[in-house]
Amino acid sequence: MGWLAAGADHEVRLDAGRVVARNRQGRVLRSVPKAVRETEAYLELRQLHEWLVRHETACREQVEQWLVRSLPVPTALIVEVWADEAWRAPLRDLVVMPVDDAGRWDTDRAGLLRDADVDKGLGVVDLDGETGRLTSTQIVLPHPVRLPDLTDLREFATDLGVKQGTRQLFREVWTRPDDADARRRELTRYAAAHYRELRHLQARATAAGYRVQGGTATVKIWEDGVPVVASVWIGEGDPAWETETGPLGFTDPAGGPVRPDDVGPVAWSEGMRMAAALHAGRVIAEDEESA
Structure with a gap:
């Protein structure tokens, strides 16, 4: 200026x-x-x-919401905000795909978002490296766990040297096991992460964008428009007290339990992602270091 x-x-x-x-x-x-x-x-x-x-910050958070919720976004809206670098930076190179009037995703036309024009629509680069245009009324920014060709897309993005402003392709994902017993075991996979002081765990959860209240760290996820809350017990009381994390659990917004069998793929992945992030900051015991 x-x-x-x-x-x-x-x-x-x-x-x-x-x-x-x-x-x-x-x-x-x-x-x-x-x-x-x-x-x-x-x-x-x-x-x-x-x-x-x-x-x-607001633009990044909004794009993150579109991604996690995987809900249709009007193409006209993307075109409208594209001129603003604050919007363009978190949107550029995200995988997008058209959505028809019935809400079906056209996965065959998925591509990396490169341009938006009021007359030509959205410019994308597909898996074959070909440029094309999406002119559908709506598009979707899929959560990576819902991308059928995630491995191929990751390899393609690496070959192109793509650096996404919003973590999508290289976002950590966890696939929900098909076996019920395996699902229950996964919920305790990142439990018992020890912290010398509760405040350290609270700070880690807050810094990662999770809500801390009543001794738990939570994240609300919308699965096909339905909210689900993933939570991990982190402890309460004196911030200087020692603490450790509990297992991952899921509830509805009113606090009622949601069975692991009924948790959708996005909610499962994002809940596990939170549990893993909290587990990663734990105090490493000597037996873990030597393992």
Whole structure:
């Protein structure tokens, strides 16, 4: 952006996410003088930067929601926001596919999102490396556990050097076992992760984006539009107390239990992903290190 006058002897602008100043001779200063920090121009730029950060965060979170929920998104909406880098960065190179009027996914036309145009629709690159256009009214950004060709898509993306702004293709996924006993065993797979202090586990859960309340870390997932809550006991009481994680469980929003047999593939994967993330920060025992 251009330079704005900040007092009689300085100008300011946003540069790489921070406010910088230059003097009358045009030399960019290493730090912004106190007098400049008190000008209206400087304060407005600070407010603009804070708004931009909130905007970028909101865009990333919205795209993440579209991905996890795997619900249809209007193509016109993608076209509308594409010009904004805050939207384009988390959307570019995500696998998208058209959705027909009956809500069916056309997996044969899946491709990496590269462009959006009001007249031409969405530009994609398919698994054969061919460019094409999606002109359907709606598209979907599938959760990776619901992608039938995930392995091939990962290899294709690696060959192209794709770096997705939203973790999709290389998002950690867990497939729900077909056997009921195996499902029950999986729920305890990441239990008993020991932490020397409860606050460390709480901080890890919060930093990962999970809600911490009443001694549990939770994440709400929408499976085909139906909410399911995955939860892991992390302990309560004095933050300095030792603690360890409990098994993974699933409930409906009202707190009623959901049987493992009734948990959908996305909810299962995201619940296991949370349990694994909490388990990864545990204190490693000597016998684990030597194993």
